[in-house]
Amino acid sequence: MVGSRLVLRDVEAGYGAVRVLHGVSIDVNEGETVVLLGTNGNGKSTLIKCIMGIVRPERGEIALERDGERIDLIGRAPEDMVHLGITLVPEGRRLFPKLTVEENLMLGAFRAAARRDIAKNLDLCFEAFPVLRSRRRQLAGSMSGGEQQMLAIGRALMSTPAILLVDEPSVGLAPLLVSRVITTIRDLKERYHLTVLMAEQNFNQAVKIADRGYVIVHGQIAFEGRTEDLTEHELVKKYYLGL
Amino acid sequence: MVSLDLLLNALAAGLLLGGFYAAVSLGISMAFGLLDIVNIAHPVFVILGSYAAYIMNARFGFDPILTGVLFTPVFYVLGVVLYRIYYASFERKGAESLRGLVFFFGVLFIVEVSLLLAFGVDYRMVEARYIGESIHIGPVGLAYRLLVPFVVGVMLTGALYWFLARTFYGRAVQAVAQDAFALRLMGANPFKVKSIAFGLAIATAALAGALLIMIGPVEPALNREYIGRVFAVAVLGGMGSISGTLVAALLLGVAESLTATFSGPSWSVAVSFAVLLLALAVRPAGLFGR
Numbered sequence: 456m457v458g459s460r461l462v463l464r465d466v467e468a469g470y471g472a473v474r475v476l477h478g479v480s481i482d483v484n485e486g487e488t489v490v491l492l493g494t495n496g497n498g499k500s501t502l503i504k505c506i507m508g509i510v511r512p513e514r515g516e517i518a519l520e521r522d523g524e525r526i527d528l529i530g531r532a533p534e535d536m537v538h539l540g541i542t543l544v545p546e547g548r549r550l551f552p553k554l555t556v557e558e559n560l561m562l563g564a565f566r567a568a569a570r571r572d573i574a575k576n577l578d579l580c581f582e583a584f585p586v587l588r589s590r591r592r593q594l595a596g597s598m599s600g601g602e603q604q605m606l607a608i609g610r611a612l613m614s615t616p617a618i619l620l621v622d623e624p625s626v627g628l629a630p631l632l633v634s635r636v637i638t639t640i641r642d643l644k645e646r647y648h649l650t651v652l653m654a655e656q657n658f659n660q661a662v663k664i665a666d667r668g669y670v671i672v673h674g675q676i677a678f679e680g681r682t683e684d685l686t687e688h689e690l691v692k693k694y695y696l697g698l
Numbered sequence: 699m700v701s702l703d704l705l706l707n708a709l710a711a712g713l714l715l716g717g718f719y720a721a722v723s724l725g726i727s728m729a730f731g732l733l734d735i736v737n738i739a740h741p742v743f744v745i746l747g748s749y750a751a752y753i754m755n756a757r758f759g760f761d762p763i764l765t766g767v768l769f770t771p772v773f774y775v776l777g778v779v780l781y782r783i784y785y786a787s788f789e790r791k792g793a794e795s796l797r798g799l800v801f802f803f804g805v806l807f808i809v810e811v812s813l814l815l816a817f818g819v820d821y822r823m824v825e826a827r828y829i830g831e832s833i834h835i836g837p838v839g840l841a842y843r844l845l846v847p848f849v850v851g852v853m854l855t856g857a858l859y860w861f862l863a864r865t866f867y868g869r870a871v872q873a874v875a876q877d878a879f880a881l882r883l884m885g886a887n888p889f890k891v892k893s894i895a896f897g898l899a900i901a902t903a904a905l906a907g908a909l910l911i912m913i914g915p916v917e918p919a920l921n922r923e924y925i926g927r928v929f930a931v932a933v934l935g936g937m938g939s940i941s942g943t944l945v946a947a948l949l950l951g952v953a954e955s956l957t958a959t960f961s962g963p964s965w966s967v968a969v970s971f972a973v974l975l976l977a978l979a980v981r982p983a984g985l986f987g988r
């Protein structure tokens with residue numbers, strides 16, 4: 456697996472006249488799990504969309520560093536990101552509802568570099584989420600929310616990503632399932648040697664697997680630090696995480 | 699047992715006809731069911747394929763199937779170009795459904811009128827050694843002019859099925875209308891995927907047209923007779939389902955053949971509309987719709 460690192464510097468972005476991100480700088484180093492914390496509407500998804508090429512920043516830098524090479528990501532299309540090894544598990548999962556579980560997974564392997572790994576990746580997916588194996592012929596749209604989230608993660612892994620972006624995997628899931636999905640992301644990360652950036656509002660769950668975290672408030676990074684520091688930070692506890 | 703022979707022959711002819719109907723309907727089922735493109739002009743491309751087969755046959759003595767194969771890539775390019783025009787003028791602006799219908803109606807009209815101007819209203823046909831012949835299995839006679847279209851139609855259906863179910867681009871085609879944005883997150887470009895798919899949908903008309911003119915003579919307005927039939931097949935099969943299209947086509951072929959044999963040929967066109975209405979009333983998603 457090649458070493459990949461994401462670097463964002465002073466990113467400003469928004470929608471039309473509305474600016475959402477005001478100079479955001481973050482790093483996601485190889486092998487790290489970084490969590491982007493913040494309550495609704497603070498710009499987590501917008502930041503992820505900037506990395507993925509879905510929203511184009513007005514200012515700032517977004518780069519992928521890999522094997523001593525620096526690749527500028529701004530201006531590239533989302534499909535190019537996938538080919539560079541960056542895959543997103545989007546907000547709301549975005550499965551293909553009228554395709555089967557297996558067809559959804561196979562679409563995850565569309566990336567040319569992932570096609571030779573299909574058998575191996577499929578096995579790993581089914582091992583991590585056995586329910587996907589038993590439902591492989593079922594239509595994705597007919598599954599429960601938890602199963603759909605598992606499928607969305609499994610589908611992303613089928614692309615053999617170097618960097619996995621996950622946008623709020625806990626939304627709409629029962630607490631027990633949230634816990635399971637989050638710990639599975641950690642297991643998968645270790646197994647695949649992934650680098651993970653996860654946006655979450657669920658502080659307690661997210662810090663279970665994070666090495667480092669950023670707290671985003673109104674489109675600015677209000678706090679960053681190692682997981683231990685995050686849990687200790689009074690400001691974080693009191694105002695942003697509602698503890 | 700004259701009536702049993704008659705029944706068997708009608709059944710056989712219906713099945714053979716059905717294989718051909720599948721070839722004519724595949725493009726419609728793909729465009730409507732998988733791409734959300736309201737290409738009502740498809741039958742006129744089939745007629746265009748028939749005229750290609752006619753010219754190559756009359757001028758150079760080409761076998762219609764050979765022309766169909768040779769013109770498949772030409773029709774593919776035609777489909778890709780047509781999709782690009784449609785995309786730039788309608789789809790990109792999010793104005794596809796109603797105005798798209800008008801666009802394809804315009805295309806239908808232009809192609810039909812061009813054929814009329816170029817070839818007139820006369821019926822045209824092709825010649826090939828095997829067209830007048832048939833083989834006999836027991837009491838059942840299978841005419842080559844139906845048998846060849848059946849075999850080619852079933853092979854074309856199989857090839858398209860294989861493409862959609864087994865290739866990466868094929869699976870992307872099945873996904874593109876459901877969530878084009880999500881498809882980009884898989885690393886596929888939806889515009890490219892739809893270009894390829896629509897190109898293939900139109901490409902099927904090259905062979906289907908060759909089959910049509912093998913079965914009987916063709917004139918430019920014949921597409922109107924086929925529009926009801928292809929919709930009956932595509933709706934009954936479940937729009938976008940290739941295997942469904944084949945099953946529905948075989949059913950319609952048999953239904954038409956039985957009707958023509960026992961009630962007279964003038965009733966057979968009504969059969970497709972009856973089937974269409976029945977399908978819409980009983981099972982709008984079709985036999986194999988998801």
Ligand SMILES: Nc1ncnc2c1ncn2[C@@H]1O[C@H](COP(=O)(O)OP(=O)(O)O)[C@@H](O)[C@H]1O
Nearest residue numbers: 470473475493494495496497498499500501502
């Ligand atoms: N497509 C959009 N068009 C306009 N405004 C948007 C759009 N998406 C998000 N926003 C706004 O941007 C802000 C940040 O949203 P988002 O990045 O989705 O936050 P989060 O993911 O942290 O909940 C919100 O105020 C939201 O209303």
Ligand SMILES: [Mg+2]
Nearest residue numbers: 499500546623
């Ligand atoms: Mg969000």
